[in-house]
Amino acid sequence: MNIKSAKFIKGIVKPDVSLENDLLQIAFIGRSNAGKSSVINSLAGDKKLARTSNSPGRTQQINLFLINDSFYLLDLPGYGYAKAPEKIKELLKNIIYGYLFESQYVQKKVVLIIDSRIGPTKLDLEMIDLLEQHKKNIVVVANKVDKIKSSVYQKRIKNIREKIGKHTLIPYSAEKKTGTEELWSEIS
Numbered sequence: 001m002n003i004k005s006a007k008f009i010k011g012i013v014k015p016d017v018s019l020e021n022d023l024l025q026i027a028f029i030g031r032s033n034a035g036k037s038s039v040i041n042s043l044a045g046d047k048k049l050a051r052t053s054n055s056p057g058r059t060q061q062i063n064l065f066l067i068n069d070s071f072y073l074l075d076l077p078g079y080g081y082a083k084a085p086e087k088i089k090e091l092l093k094n095i096i097y098g099y100l101f102e103s104q105y106v107q108k109k110v111v112l113i114i115d116s117r118i119g120p121t122k123l124d125l126e127m128i129d130l131l132e133q134h135k136k137n138i139v140v141v142a143n144k145v146d147k148i149k150s151s152v153y154q155k156r157i158k159n160i161r162e163k164i165g166k167h168t169l170i171p172y173s174a175e176k177k178t179g180t181e182e183l184w185s186e187i188s
Contacts, residue, residue: 011061030113032078038174116142
């Protein structure tokens with residue numbers, strides 16, 4: 001996809017007038033530190049578009065990015081960050097669930113980012129189940145494939161495919177831009 005413009009619009013924590021238009025919404029969800037913001041940056045071709053951090057739990061709101069003035073990429077908070085206080089974990093869960101499962105917003109796709117080195121965790125599989133129950137159109141991105149040893153790569157990808165079931169799986173490296181064309185094809 002040819003990116004002519006990519007801009008941060010705002011961060012939201014509840015239903016917002018910015019999403020009450022006809023623009024398509026593509027939501028990015030995943031565990032804390034799986035690389036959601038990095039994937040968005042690699043897709044947009046701008047390393048500074050979404051704020052990234054080595055510390056889990058950096059994103060604590062839904063960040064809206066307007067691409068080519070025609071659709072949104074939404075960077076949702078990560079789930080499963082164990083070191084956050086319970087109050088913060090509950091708040092983040094409410095933001096995620098409120099947008100994905102309780103609001104009237106319709107996502108064209110929900111991109112579930114997993115860390116390919118770890119594979120889908122119990123929390124990732126629970127999220128897939130919830131997304132399926134709510135009839136969301138899911139694509140799974142196995143991020144950080146550049147960090148997997150080549151000797152175990154095929155076995156790791158096969159294992160991920162088996163665990164996620166029927167959903168499209170895209171091996172991805174935000175750092176090396178592996179899988180960007182496949183992901184754009186899947187979400188556009």
